[in-house]
Amino acid sequence: MSLWKNAPIDSRAHAAVAANGLDYRVIDTADRAEFDPYLQAEMRGFLAGEQTDEQIGGARDGLSFRRFIGVYDPASAHPEQPVGTVNSWVTDVTLPGGRTLPMWAVSGVTVAPTHRRKGIARAMLEGELRTAADAGLAIAGLTVSEATIYGRFGFSPATYATDWRIDTRRAAWVGPRPDGRLDFVSRERLRDELADLHGRIRTARPGEIEAWPGLWRRMSGLVPGQQDAQKLRAVRYADPAGATRGLVVYRLADEGEDFTKHELQVHYLLSETADAYAALWRFVLEHDLVSVVQASLRSVDEPVRWMIADQRGAHVTTSEHGWLRILDVPTVLGARTYACAASLTLRVTDPLGFADGTWTLEIDGEGAPTVRPTDAEPDVTLSVNALSSLVLGGVRASVLSAAGLLAAEPHSAVAMDRAFASVDTPFLSLWY
Ligand SMILES: CC(C)(COP(=O)(O)OP(=O)(O)OC[C@H]1O[C@@H](n2cnc3c(N)ncnc32)[C@H](O)[C@@H]1OP(=O)(O)O)[C@@H](O)C(=O)NCCC(=O)NCCS
Incomplete structure (x- = not known):
């Protein structure tokens, strides 16, 4: 078992x-008498209703690999149910240049x-x-449902995501029409192919993390008790040689009074090649009996914008998504590659102490760093x-400088902009 899971x-x-008279302990996830009330408390904390035994079983199977810790109130009427929950685990995050860090x-x-x-x-x-x-560990990360809490602990947004709402009548397809083929896939095959495909693409994207098996089960509608699982549909794009290069998971929302005006909701669209990307977007946008395509958690740099006849047919909103918290500055800055040579001395302040200090970052002509x-x-x-x-590399130093969040002479902020820029737009395609 991983050392971190039961760390004291x-x-x-x-x-x-x-x-405050409360107890704080690590949960034994093999003990249902302890774990099940914990999962009920976590779901209640996120404003969900009481979970059925089947739903709790699904959550247990999907999440038990993690470390769970709870705060308990011995004076409560239900002392077995925690009043505070948090879970954590160690996973890889990709940095610019393709290296990953735990x-x-x-x-x-x-x-x-x-x-x-x-x-x-x-x-x-x-x-x-x-x-x-x-x-x-040199870095921590999370995604948030309440964005105002985590800054005080040193977390800050590092990837942004977009939500799309596309009027299909205005979004006639003007993009490429690749030669590969599209096929529906079973839930079981979807689960396996999502895991494989994501495993292959995750190191190509700064900000993407290693996923976990329970996520793909849920994405594929295979978790017992999962609501509306039967509405999920999945299509794969295979290249002319027959290899899966992309997958889209979607559902069609109830159409209301007009059967020609369904809303197609893209749950996940993952592609390894430009052809797969174009073919799957074309598939959803040209779907018959659909007037609106809705897609959440997309990159801020979606090529589909350039593949539709009228860009104003797409309403796009942006929000922060992946939050990071550096714990060890030299390890994190030393693990990525940079866009150009630079020499910068950085003073980092950290009220919690972990990252506090001053470092020189010397970057050679190949973009390789030395941090001292x-x-x-x-x-x-x-x-x-x-x-x-x-x-x-998805947020620029000169922008944070203009926002009063970084102090530097303009030429130093620009040097940081140039060196930290990432060719691949940072993006995290998952909630966790
Ligand atoms: C958000 C939540 C976890 C806060 O728990 P809590 O025990 O009340 O928080 P604390 O008392 O430890 O407060 C810690 C700090 O965060 C602040 N804070 C807490 N909740 C906040 C909120 N919703 N918005 C803004 N600030 C908040 C507190 O004012 C306090 O600030 P300070 O210590 O700098 O003065 C809790 O309200 C909750 O479970 N909410 C519903 C679920 C949720 O949103 N979870 C977060 C998922 S991302």
Whole structure:
């Protein structure tokens, strides 16, 4: 078993919740008497209804590989159900240049509404960050449903995502028409091919993380008790040699009164080649009896914009999506490659201490970095949040400078813009 899964509770976090008469412990995910009430509490924290035994079983199967820790109130009427939850695991995140780093992924942060604003979330998050740093992790990450919480712990957005709503009458296809073929695939095959395809593309995209098997089961509608699973449809694109190069998972929403005006909702569209991308987008946009195509969690740089006759037929909204939190500056800055040579001294501030310090970043003509601690005067002074946003190359130093989030002479901010730029747009295609 991985060492991180049952790493002991951070003693400072334990003491912080104990001061309020609460207990804090790592869950034994093999013990249903402990794990099932935990999962009910987490779902309640995310405002879901009470889960059936079948649904809890599905969650148990999909998530038990993770580390689960809970805050318990012994005085509660249901002391077996935690009042605070968080789960975490170690997974790879891709950096510009294609190297990956092990990342402490954090998920399922909830505090019961009866116990809010007593510092439980703070104790859990600071505790998890210290546990991650003690385990030797250089970076942590999460996706958020409440974006205002995590900045205070050093997390900051590093990838952005777009939601699309496309009027198919205005979005006549003007893109390529590749030669490969499209076929529906079974749920089981979809699960396996999604895992394979994502495994192949994830290191080509800064910001993408390694997925977990339960995610593909859910994406394929194979989790017991999963709502509306039978509505999911999946199509694969095979290249002329017969190899799967792309998959789209979608559902058709109820049409209301007019059968010609269904909404096609793209749940996931994953492609390995430009041909697969074009063929699958064309498939959804030219689907008969569909007037609107809706797609969430797409890149900020979708080529489909240029494949439709009228770009105004697509309504696109952008939001932050993948949040990172650097714990070890030299390891993270030293693991990516850069766009050009540069020499920069960075002063990083971190109220929690992990990333605090001053480093010189020397980048050679090949984009390879050397990072060393220094006492030199900094060219750039920035918080760990700002550096965590910049590290994938999707956010620019000069923009953060203009926003007052980074202090630098303009030429240093521009040097950082040029060096940190990423050829591939940073993107995370998953929620976790
Ligand atoms: C969000 C949530 C986890 C906060 O838990 P909590 O125990 O009440 O938080 P804490 O008391 O530890 O507060 C920590 C800090 O975050 C702030 N904070 C907490 N919830 C906040 C919110 N919803 N919006 C903005 N700030 C928030 C607190 O003011 C406090 O700030 P400070 O310590 O800098 O003064 C809890 O309200 C919850 O479970 N909400 C529903 C589920 C959810 O949104 N989870 C987050 C998923 S991404």
